[in-house]
Every structure is written in structure tokens, then in C-alpha cells.
Amino acid sequence: MATGTDQVVGLGLLAVSLIIFTYYTVWVILLPFIDSEHIIHKYFLPRAYAVAIPLAVGLLLLLFVGLFITYVMLKNRQVTKKAQ
């Protein structure tokens, strides 16, 4: 078995993914079948956010990936220039 921080990080990731999956599944799949008078609807945002939030997060991720690639490429070019 892995030790120390490895175990903590791994189990943390697993827990986060399970929480997100459960909340999202209840939101998208189960809520439409629950009576709109039920108290559980109080804990969930309006349905449109179920698509808007993952979309926004995905775009942010793409932004970070693009910025990282730009940064690495610029650093590479400077190194090549110095070598010349």
C-alpha cells in the first residue's frame, strides 16, 4: 500500500470525485422525478446551472492549459536564443 501523503492525496481525490458525482447525479437524473414541492429542491441550483457550471469549468481548464503551453513555449524560445 502507498504511504503518507500519497494515501491522503489519493483518497482525497477519490472522495472529491465521489461527492461531485453523487451531487451531480442527484441534480441531473433524480430531481426531475421528485415532486417539486419536496424540500430537497432547496439544496440544488436552477437546472440551467447544471450545464453552465461544467461548461465554465471546462473553458477555464482549457484556458489554463493554453496559458501553460504558452509559458513553456516562450521559456523554450528564450533558452534557444541564449544558446545562440
Add this chain to the structure above:
Amino acid sequence: MTKLAQWLWALALLGSAWAALTVGALGLELPSPCREVLWPLPAYLLVAAGCYALGTVGYRVATFHDCEDAARELQSQIQEARADLGRRGLRF
């Protein structure tokens, strides 16, 4: 057919089926809760796939079989090699 072509085919088929059902082009009168579940379905599948990937990575990191003795031995061998090469003049 290449794997990419297969994946694109499958995506195109499922995507068009979903679009046809969501827009109502097939003239089916789906019950309201079913329509409510149907239209965010692509986003849901993407999020579910992402959660599965994250969870699998986390689980495998947590259950990876460490070999502490081998790790310590390797570290000491690295120190030895560094000292040896440093003596022979190689600079790190």
C-alpha cells in the same frame, strides 16, 4: 476503419439521436421529467467520465504498492553514483 473514425461515428450517431429527441423532431411526446433529464445528458456524461477518471487515478495512487526498502537502496545508490562521478570531474 481507424479507431478515430469509429469514435467519431459513434459520437455522431449518439449526438444526432440526442439532438433529434431533444428538439422533438421525431414527434414523440416524451413525459416532462424525461425531457428534463434528456437535455443535459451530454454534459452529465462528460462530468461522470471526468469523475470516473479522477476517482480511478486517486484510488490507484492510494493503493499503489510502495517498496520502501528498494526506494531507500536506490537513493543510496544515487548518492554513491553522484559522489563517484563528482570525483571523476563531472559537474551537476
